[in-house]
Amino acid sequence: MHHYLYLELEGIQRFVFASTKLKIIRGGSALLDSFNRVAMREACGKKGRVVLAGGGHCLVHGLAREDAEGIAMDLGRKLRRKTDGQVGLSWGVMAESADWKTTWAEIRRERAARDLVAPAASPPLPPFVALCSSCGSSPARDLRDTYDRESRPLCAACWTRWHEVQKIRDLKEKTIWARLRPHLDRHAHLDDDLAFSALLPERELEQIAELGSREGYLAYLYCDGNAMGRILRAATSADEYGEISERVDVALHKAVAAALLAHCPPERGKGKFGAEVLLLGGDDLIVALPADRGAGFTRTVLDVFHREAGDEFRLSAGLVLAPYTTPIAILQQVATSLLRSAKRYAYLDEQRQLERRAVGYIDFQELTSAQVDVDRDHTVTCRPYRLDDFGRLIERTRQLRKTRVPRGRLYALAEAVRGSEREARTMTRLIVGRARTDAEHAALCGLLRPLHDDAPARTLPYTTCPDPAWDLPFGLYPDSHRWSVIPDAIELLDHLPTDGDNA
Numbered sequence: 001m002h003h004y005l006y007l008e009l010e011g012i013q014r015f016v017f018a019s020t021k022l023k024i025i026r027g028g029s030a031l032l033d034s035f036n037r038v039a040m041r042e043a044c045g046k047k048g049r050v051v052l053a054g055g056g057h058c059l060v061h062g063l064a065r066e067d068a069e070g071i072a073m074d075l076g077r078k079l080r081r082k083t084d085g086q087v088g089l090s091w092g093v094m095a096e097s098a099d100w101k102t103t104w105a106e107i108r109r110e111r112a113a114r115d116l117v118a119p120a121a122s123p124p125l126p127p128f129v130a131l132c133s134s135c136g137s138s139p140a141r142d143l144r145d146t147y148d149r150e151s152r153p154l155c156a157a158c159w160t161r162w163h164e165v166q167k168i169r170d171l172k173e174k175t176i177w178a179r180l181r182p183h184l185d186r187h188a189h190l191d192d193d194l195a196f197s198a199l200l201p202e203r204e205l206e207q208i209a210e211l212g213s214r215e216g217y218l219a220y221l222y223c224d225g226n227a228m229g230r231i232l233r234a235a236t237s238a239d240e241y242g243e244i245s246e247r248v249d250v251a252l253h254k255a256v257a258a259a260l261l262a263h264c265p266p267e268r269g270k271g272k273f274g275a276e277v278l279l280l281g282g283d284d285l286i287v288a289l290p291a292d293r294g295a296g297f298t299r300t301v302l303d304v305f306h307r308e309a310g311d312e313f314r315l316s317a318g319l320v321l322a323p324y325t326t327p328i329a330i331l332q333q334v335a336t337s338l339l340r341s342a343k344r345y346a347y348l349d350e351q352r353q354l355e356r357r358a359v360g361y362i363d364f365q366e367l368t369s370a371q372v373d374v375d376r377d378h379t380v381t382c383r384p385y386r387l388d389d390f391g392r393l394i395e396r397t398r399q400l401r402k403t404r405v406p407r408g409r410l411y412a413l414a415e416a417v418r419g420s421e422r423e424a425r426t427m428t429r430l431i432v433g434r435a436r437t438d439a440e441h442a443a444l445c446g447l448l449r450p451l452h453d454d455a456p457a458r459t460l461p462y463t464t465c466p467d468p469a470w471d472l473p474f475g476l477y478p479d480s481h482r483w484s485v486i487p488d489a490i491e492l493l494d495h496l497p498t499d500g501d502n503a
Contacts, residue, residue, distance in 0.1 A: 002061065002096045004238065005044065005068040006107045007075065009036060009056040010088040013279070013332070018086070018135035019158065020328055022204050022276055022288070027161035029279050030175045032056070032087065034164070035079060036281070043071055051242035054249050055282020061096070061238055068093045084138060084157035090114055100237045134158040176280050183257035201272045205288065209324035211274050212290030213498045219294025220320040220328075222335035223252075223301060225283030226346045226361070231312060248283050251308035252301075252315075256280060256287075259300040263293045283315070286335075291321050292497045295364075295394055302360030302387050315360050316342035321495050322367035330367075338363040342384040349386075358386035366491045380417045380482045397489045397496060399443040409434070410490050413447065417484045447486045 009032060016028040041053040048063040063071070072091040079089050092111030097103045130140040132155035140153030154162070177200050209218040225248060235241040256277060264274030275289035275297065289297055302315045318338025320331050342361040349357060363384035385393065400410070409431045416427040428448070435441035 001064075003063050003065050003068050003093050004096060004103060004107055005048065005058075005060040005063050005072060005091065005093050006111060007040065007044075007058040007060075007072060007089055007091045008111065009079070010090050011086065012056055015083055015087045015157070016279060017328060017332055018137065019161070021134060022278070022328075023165055023202065024134050024158060024161045025278055025328070026276070027164040028157075031082060031160060031164040033175055033281065035082065039078065040075060043075055047071070051238050052245050055245065055284065057245070057282070059238065059242060063093075065093055065095075082157075082160060084155055084160075086138070086157050100235065100241075101233070104233070104235075104238075104241070132158050134161075176277050179253055179280075180257050180260070180277070183254050184261065199266050199272050201269065201274070201276055203272075203276060205324040205328070208274075208276060208288055208290060211269055212292045214291055214494050216323050216325075217291035217321060217495065218324050219289050219291045219297070219495070220322065220331040220335055221285070221287045221289070221294060221298055221301075221317060222332070222339050223283075223285040223298075223315045223317045224339055224343070226314045226316055226343060227350065228283050245282065248309055248313060249281065251305050251313070252280065252283060252285060254308050255301045255304035256285060258304045259297045262300050263297045264289055285315075286332075288331075291495045294319050294321060295390075295492065295496060298362055299387060299391060299394075302362065306359045314346065314358070316346050317360065317362045318342060319362060319364035320367060321364065321491075326367055334365065334367065338365060338384075345384045345386075358388060360387040361385070362387060362390050364492070366495070379487070380484050381487055382483050382485050383488055393485060393488060393492065394496065396443070396446045396485070397492050399439070399446060400489060400493060401496065403437065403440040403443045405440055405443060409444075410486070410493075413444075413486050414490055417482065417486055447484075447489060 012032055015032065016025055018028070019025055036056055036058065037054050040058045041050050044050050044053070044058060044060040044063075047067050048060040051059040051061055053059075060068070060071075072089070072093070076089040076091075079087055090111050091114065092107040092109070094103050094107045094110060130153045132138045132140045133152045134154055135158055138155035138157060140155055181196065205218060209216050212218065228248070232241060232244060235244060260273055260275060260277075266272055266274075268274050274293065275287050277285075277287050279286040285301065287297070298317050298319050302317060305315050306313060316339055318335040318341070320335045320338065322331060322334075341363040345363075346358075346361045349361075361384055365383075382389075382393075412427055413431055416424040419427070432441065432444050435444055
C-alpha cells in the first residue's frame with residue numbers, strides 16, 4: 001500500500017541566525033538549503049515520487065511505510081550530524097486515501113505527535129570548556145583555520161557553516177544565488193560562471209551600511225505570506241499542494257530578483273549586488289540592505305510577488321531601519337514583531353471581505369536608543385500600511401525633502417500631535433502659515449490628510465471619522481485614538497534615496 005511521507009525542518013531561524021557574522025549566517029542558510037532541496041530530494045526520490053522539496057518541507061508519495069520511516073530516521077541522523085544537533089527533523093507517515101484533505105490532516109497530526117522537535121538551548125558549560133567564538137552557545141570542538149587564516153575556537157556546526165560558504169561562490173547545490181540566477185536575466189554576466197560569481201556580495205553589516213546615503217544605517221527586511229496555511233489546506237490533492245508551494249517559491253524568487261535589479265544592482269554596490277539575501281525559500285524572505293533602498297525594495301518584492309503568484313497570494317513585511325551596530329538578534333526580533341503587526345492588519349482586511357484588497361502589507365520602524373520595541377497601541381501613527389498607502393506616504397515624504405521643509409518645523413508638528421487640540425491647532429497654523437513657497441505649503445498640508453480618501457477601516461477606520469481640519473495635525477478614530485502620518489513621514493525622511501532612484 002502506498003503512503004505519503006511529510007518532513008519538516010525544525011529550528012531553521014535559530015540555527016541560521018546563531019552567529020552575529022553574516023558570513024556564517026550565509027553558510028548556515030546554504031547548508032539547510034542544500035540539505036532540504038538536494039539531500040532530501042535524492043534520498044526520498046530513490047523509492048518514491050517527490051511532490052515538493054523546498055522551504056524547509058518535503059512531501060513524498062508512493063512509499064511503503066517501512067521505507068518511509070527508514071528514510072525519515074536516516075535523514076534525521078544526517079541532519080543532526082551536519083548541524084551538531086541544532087536542527088531537528090519532524091515527520092509524519094500516512095496511507096494514501098481517496099480524500100487528500102483527510103490524509104493531509106492525519107499526516108500533520110502524526111507529525112505533531114512525534115517528539116522530534118529541535119533540541120533546546122545548550123545547557124551551561126563548565127568554566128574550563130571554551131565556547132564557540134562564532135555562535136557563543138555551543139562548546140568549541142577544535143581550533144579551526146577559517147577563511148581569513150585566523151585560528152578560532154569553533155563548534156562543529158559553525159565549522160560546517162564556514163565550509164558551506166564556498167558553495168555559494170561556486171554556485172553549487174541550489175543555494176540562494178544559484179536559484180536567483182535564472183531570474184536575473186537582465187544582467188550581462190548571466191552566462192559566465194566566474195563573472196557572475198564575482199557579483200555575489202560577501203559583506204558584513206557595516207559594509208552594507210556604507211552603501212547607503214545615510215551613514216551608519218541599514219535596512220533589515222522580513223517577509224512572509226498571508227494565510228498560506230489556509231490556502232494550502234484547501235488543496236484537493238497532493239499534486240495541487242505541491243503546485244501551489246512551487247508557484248509561491250518561484251514567485252518569491254522572481255520578486256527578489258526584480259527588486260535586486262531595480263534597487264540594489266552591482267552598479268550601485270561597488271561591483272557587487274547591494275543586498276545580502278540571508279533566507280529565501282517557500283514564502284519566507286530575510287534580506288539585509290542599505291537603509292535608503294529598504295522602502296523601494298520592499299514595495300517591489302510585495303508587488304511583483306502578487307503579480308507572479310496570483311490574486312489570492314499576498315505578502316506582509318516588517319522593515320527595520322537601524323544602525324549597523326545593532327545586534328542581528330535584535331534586528332530579527334523587531335522585524336518579527338513588525339511582521340506580526342502587518343499580518344494582523346492583513347487578517348482584519350480579509351475578515352471584512354473588502355471589494356478592494358491591498359496587494360501587500362507593511363510595518364516599519366527606525367530603531368534608536370530610545371525606541372526599540374514595537375508599540376502600535378499607544379503611539380500616534382498610521383502604521384501598519386497597505387502597500388498602496390505606503391507608496392503615497394513615500395511620495396509625500398519625498399515632497400518634504402524636495403521642498404526642503406526645515407526639520408525643526410516637522411519636529412514641532414510631531415510634538416503637536418501629542419498635545420492638546422488647542423495647542424495642536426495653534427502650532428499647525430503657525431508652521432503652515434510660515435511656508436515659504438506654494439510647494440512647501442502643499443507638502444505640509446499633505447501631512448494633514450489621510451493617505452487614501454476611501455481607505456476602509458482597520459481597527460481605526462478612515463471612513464467612519466471625518467478628515468482632520470486643515471489646522472489639526474491628527475485625526476480621531478471612533479475609539480478616540482489619534483492617527484497621523486507626520487511621525488511616520490519624519491521617521492522615513494532620512495531613509496529614502498537621494499540619487500533619483502524610484503523608491
